[in-house]
Amino acid sequence: MGQGAVSRLYAAIAAIDAANAGDPDHSEGQPAALLYGQRMSEELARLFPDASEPLQIAARGQHIERWILKRQDFPEGRAGYLTWRAELARHHAARVGRIMVRAGYDAADAERAGRMIRKEGIKRDAEVQALEDVICFTFLKWYFAPFAPTQDPVKLDRIVARTARKMSAEGRARALQEFDLPKGFAAHFLA
Numbered sequence: 505m506g507q508g509a510v511s512r513l514y515a516a517i518a519a520i521d522a523a524n525a526g527d528p529d530h531s532e533g534q535p536a537a538l539l540y541g542q543r544m545s546e547e548l549a550r551l552f553p554d555a556s557e558p559l560q561i562a563a564r565g566q567h568i569e570r571w572i573l574k575r576q577d578f579p580e581g582r583a584g585y586l587t588w589r590a591e592l593a594r595h596h597a598a599r600v601g602r603i604m605v606r607a608g609y610d611a612a613d614a615e616r617a618g619r620m621i622r623k624e625g626i627k628r629d630a631e632v633q634a635l636e637d638v639i640c641f642t643f644l645k646w647y648f649a650p651f652a653p654t655q656d657p658v659k660l661d662r663i664v665a666r667t668a669r670k671m672s673a674e675g676r677a678r679a680l681q682e683f684d685l686p687k688g689f690a691a692h693f694l695a
Contacts, residue, residue, distance in 0.1 A: 512608040513557050517545075519603045520565040527571050540567050543646050548638045551678075558604075558613050559631050562620040563638055565600035567592075597621040626670065637675035640667050644683050661688065668692035 520541060527535035541564045548555055548563040555563070573595060578588040597618035604614040619625060625632040644667070652660055664685075668676055669692075676693040679685075685693065 513560065515607040516561050516600075516604050516609070517564050519607065520561070520568055520600065523568055523599070523603075526569070529571065537567050537570050540570075540642070541565065543642050544638060547641045547645070548634075551638055551641060551675075552634050555634065556631065557609075558617040559620060559634060561600060561604060562617040562631075562635055565603070565617070566596060566621055566635070566639065568596050568599050570596070593622045627672075633672050636670050637672055640671050640675065641679065641682075643667065644679060664689045665692045 521538055524537035524541050525535050527537040529536035532539055544563040544566055545560065548560060552559070570592060573588065573592050575585070575588050578584040578591075600621060601614035601618050604617060605611065616631075619629075620632050620635045623632060623636065626636055627633060655663065668679075671679065671693075680690060680693050
């Protein structure tokens with residue numbers, strides 16, 4: 505990787521971190537979006553050490569400025585939730601794309617990262633799937649334990665099942681090795 509590539513990657517990551525430093529949620533001692541991005545990058549480096557620059561940037565910026573679009577501003581229920589998530593994905597992809605172009609990436613690289621963030625091609629595109637696996641690992645490693653007690657057991661089982669379905673077969677197998685999942689939840693990762 506040449507000096508220009510390193511500096512543009514560094515510039516993009518730094519810009520994402522600067523944006524995420526504005527997250528008002530400091531429940532873990534620092535801005536939540538900033539911490540999430542750092543955790544995503546750590547998991548990506550561990551799971552996919554040869555990740556392309558667009559994938560590295562997509563992982564870091566996957567939740568950029570997530571607090572801007574609030575869940576309560578969308579209708580209740582699953583349809584409202586899905587609308588909110590789709591709007592978030594569009595916002596994240598557009599924001600990361602602008603950062604990438606300012607850092608020196610071309611429009612094709614910015615669009616590539618955007619497709620990953622919008623999850624276009626999950627199960628068909630290796631990099632989109634890699635990002636999804638990283639998202640699931642980050643959730644299981646850092647967010648599942650505090651989240652689980654807040655959920656109805658039946659709903660939690662559905663969430664775990666959906667998480668497993670989104671992952672690649674390799675990701676599910678690795679999750680079973682790395683996480684001590686309760687037997688009922690672990691069954692979802694065997695399919």
